[in-house]
Amino acid sequence: MRGEQDLVRTLRTAADQVEGLDLAGGVARRRRALRTRRRVGVALAAAAVVAIVGGTTVALSGGEQRAQPAEIVTPEVPKITPVEQLWPRAVVKMPAKKWKPVTGLSPTQVLLAANSAFEKAGQLGVYDSARGTTRVLGDIPSPKKKYYPQKFAVSSRYIAWYGETPQDDDPWADFWIMPREGGTARRVTEVTADVDAIGLTGDSLVWSVRGGGVYRVPLTGGKPSRVPGSDGLHLTAWPWANGRASKEPGANENRVVNLETGRSVDVPLPPQVQMTQCHAEWCVGVSGGRMIVQRVDGTGRKTLPVMFRPHGARWLLGDRYAMFGVYDETRRGLPIAVVYDLATGVTAGLGEKSEPWVSGSVMMGANSSAPSTTPSWDADVTYHRECGNGRCVVKTRGGGKQLTVVNLLAATR
Template sequence: MRSEEDLVATMRTAAERAGPRELASGVAWRRRARRTRRRVGAALAAAAVVIVAGGTATVLRGQERQVPPAVLSPVARVWPQAVVKVPVKDADGRQTLPVNGMNATEVLLFAKGAKGKVDRLEVFDSATGRTRVLGDVPSRRPQRFELGTKYIAWFEEAGFWIMPRQGGEARRLGPLTGEVEKIGLTDDSLVWSVVDGGVYRMPLAGGAAERLPGTDGLHLMSWPWANAWAGDNMSRIVNLETGRSSDVALPENVEMMQCHAQWCTGLQAGSHLIVQRVDGAERRTLPDTLLRDGFWWLLGDRYALFRSREGSPFVVYDLPTGTMTGVGEVTPTLLTSSPTSTIFWDADAEYYQDCADRVCVTKSRGGGKEHTVVNLKAVTG
């Protein structure tokens, strides 16, 4: 069996070689979906849980360059209620990985059995310091987990699955319709979008899938929100419950614009990162310490994760307020459907860059006892 360090290294390599443009948007696969899936699909299936993006590949000579230690104090000072320590192994010796915040104190975990397969879901409660089992995951290659008010859902090649949010037996809903990219949950239905655009619905009680009218070209963000794209920019935000649609105000020479329901971030003129409301209001340029050629990712319902050139390896940025906090060498999960509200890293690990053929890949050694987790649900509820 491969060690956790080997797994992380493999996932990090796959992510870095995919390139920043392909990994920048955590809210849609769009035209890049098939290409990205072919490139990292096999590795994702083997891991069944995460893809690690430790930063952009760096070109330099030599075999190894040390990465500065993570600066943990800023996030602990700014949002102390959000920072918790989660054991890397549960009481049964299964390896765990944080997936998403369920509420202000609970974090959903993947738990991997002896063969490295995700075989059950667990919840760590920071209020009690304890982990409880939700239930077994019978599917072979679970993907794109989503949290609803009543259920947790995911899908695999054979179809969709749901499990009660409070725990219980998983139940298969039905076969996939189209090439599924993201899923969502209402109180009574599973919804999903497909790579070529279009949103579908299937009753949780069972029944046939139906395509939602007026959703041609739309891609699910986080229910009830969907988006449309123009090239590499998100261009329109749609509320699928109300039908209300808002065009994204795209400034000149912007690329890779990605949005929450109200806030967006993108790269302008290839030289600086910007933040704005969907309608273009309150536009501002972000500090040069945030790498424009690096990595950014939407988190929760109002945050973004940026690669940093100074201090902490990564920065969590609150788009509405401009609050910026330093975090460690984060391991973003790519298999949540809505933007995850949880980020984590191993504070005890030493990170370095292993270089070959003029390409350097971030790896780690040591650590392996606990995850340092930031649960953004504890900040905004």
């Protein structure tokens, strides 16, 4: 039986292996290790994907552990409805060769990004599911050598992003905006800081840094200023920011703050919970090898079925959903992952496993700074394991032509 520390080490290893799958060995070797994991790991190709082979590679064991006490323990065999049946209007099919979904813009529009070079976003677009068309919004400039755009944010008027030169030792970032309807990108400002998230208000661009603290600058440019009351906080989606229990990777997010109103909530967490992630109203964490969910005030706490496991490094989707991997080697016909409605407990299945022991991959949304609303996968890919010399590896067949995208802005609740 694994202890809590073993579980945390496994989760961190899984996240590192996820990024290794996306970045490829050549790129990983030529970039400085820490900055690769933390910066280039969020480039366009990195989308929190996990491949699981029956506990051999990234599988998280610990299901035999007893869950910590919680208000509600859900059934061990949950009701999972295929997403195409549960939210048919939210399911979109789009070409997979060029574009990757970032997040939803509306119930019928999905923000897209395309690479100009390996794992380097160079263009933005929008897919209109009502018309079945893709429209180019504009190009993403590259003002420096070895420059990589990072995370994107959206408001009613603009799309914003920041870029970095992750191979350099000195922290630096610049910030850009583009009209939401498309056009020429404009640089707002640049800073000597280690940025980790970005957002937009009505008239300002905001961001947080890895050491904690949120800053803002007018969209017209000027001198950045620190947002009052933001010490130690990390932006999720404006006006929301989180505090963390420590600076260690995977530390519990244990405080939720509205930076517009100043309202701050200390999140009451059960003993031994780890890796907790929170947004405006909901939190998701791991305790005793089980996923738990609760409101930020501690109410509505549930221990989820043991078959639901972490999928990638981030689990929250939008303002009320989370995505989990599904693992049960004894059953066929299971989905690769599920979208779980934190408010109602309704569970939507994404994709279908090729074998009971082999999971697949679902992307969380390419580089959305706020929790993305567009998980996606290649339904034509099949995953299988090939074993020999005492080890097994995951191999794929087919795919590459079409993505299935779930636009949660169109989900009926």
